[in-house]
Amino acid sequence: YxxxxxxxxxxxxxxxxxLKVTPRCGVTRFGVKGKLAPRYIGPFEIAERIGPVAYxxxxxxxxGHVHNVFHVSILKKYMPDPSHVIQYVHVQIQKDASYxxxxxxxxxxxxxxxxxxEILLVKVL
Known part of the structure; x- marks a missing residue:
């Protein structure tokens, strides 16, 4: 169906x-842990269309170490708004697009x- x-x-x-960033269990993203962490970085400009679903x-x-061709399912159109931009300069992204x-x-x-x-609770910045 x-x-x-x-x-x-x-x-x-x-x-x-x-660009959608792959979530990892127990990893803090951009200083926020859990469901409130940002899931996209960018914006990035599209250079060319490779196929019907790849850009x-x-x-x-x-x-530079990340492959630059992505499926359309992990891309989200950018609507211009300065508060949406996540600075990727401070993020160390591994080869599998996680950080x-x-x-x-x-x-x-x-x-x-x-x-x-006993559980140790720690608050970090």
Whole structure:
């Protein structure tokens, strides 16, 4: 069965798009852990269309080790708004397009004691 509300996504060359970042379990993204963390970085300009569902992006030198051809399902059209831009300069992206955020400062530490276990709660910046 087909989805009657499905729409084909197409981009033109020189359009700007966001790139979806692969989430990792337990990894802090851009200083925020969990479901409130941003899931897209960019915007990046589309260089060319490779096939019906693949696009080549103009990536900066910092992302040179990442393959620059992406499926349309991990691209999102950029609507110009300065608050949407995530700075990728501070992010170290691995070859599999994942990243890990570094600890800046330890703000608070608390030990929760339950009946049969203890959990250390740490607040980081």
């Amino acid at each position: 087909a989805d009657p509300k499905r729409r084909d996504v197409e981009f033109d060359t020189s359009d700007s798009v966001f 080549r992006l103009n990536l900066p030198a910092q992302l 890990e955020d570094q600890l800046v400062r330890l703000l608070a530490r608390e030990l929760k004691v339950f009946r049969n276990k």
